[in-house]
Amino acid sequence: MKSMPATFYVNGVRRDLLVDPNALLFEILSDDLGHSGVHRNCDRGDCGICTVLVDGEPVLSCLMLAVEARERQITTIEGLAKGAELHPLQKEFVEKGAVQCGYCTPAMILTAKALLDHNPRPTKEEVKNGLSGTLCRCTGYVKIVEAVLAAAEGGK
Numbered sequence: 001m002k003s004m005p006a007t008f009y010v011n012g013v014r015r016d017l018l019v020d021p022n023a024l025l026f027e028i029l030s031d032d033l034g035h036s037g038v039h040r041n042c043d044r045g046d047c048g049i050c051t052v053l054v055d056g057e058p059v060l061s062c063l064m065l066a067v068e069a070r071e072r073q074i075t076t077i078e079g080l081a082k083g084a085e086l087h088p089l090q091k092e093f094v095e096k097g098a099v100q101c102g103y104c105t106p107a108m109i110l111t112a113k114a115l116l117d118h119n120p121r122p123t124k125e126e127v128k129n130g131l132s133g134t135l136c137r138c139t140g141y142v143k144i145v146e147a148v149l150a151a152a153e154g155g156k
């Protein structure tokens with residue numbers, strides 16, 4: 001199918017691309033724009049590993065067409081740190097030992113960011129529920145939940 005021009009705002013930067021109307025959001029972020037922190041696993045909406053934020057809300061980039069994200073604000077894990085300063089969630093994930101293989105970590109942190117943006121002081125249950133759509137094969141989730149609660153306590 002013929003490619004079409006499309007504008008995206010990725011981590012605050014305008015990106016003008018020619019996109020296949022059938023291209024997935026994952027494909028333009030990872031393959032075209034080189035955001036290696038956007039991971040992929042099941043490709044069918046089951047694992048949550050491919051989560052990015054579009055206009056601040058978590059979306060599965062393996063299911064969303066890139067053209068659906070035209071003219072919208074997309075956030076990947078590369079967009080959270082401010083220079084050398086890690087985002088509070090990133091700091092707490094490291095400090096609490098919530099990162100093992102790291103494959104789920106970008107999706108977990110972005111999902112947690114959206115959760116805390118809506119609910120800055122979540123309960124443990126709310127954090128567990130909020131992250132339940134993203135699979136982690138390594139940590140058993142306990143340290144991930146602790147890290148999110150610690151970031152919330154820090155007022156972020």
Ligand code: FES
Binds near residue numbers: 040041047048061
């Ligand atoms: S790779 Fe998108 S939900 Fe699994």
Ligand code: FES
Binds near residue numbers: 105
């Ligand atoms: S840290 Fe390995 S999948 Fe979550």
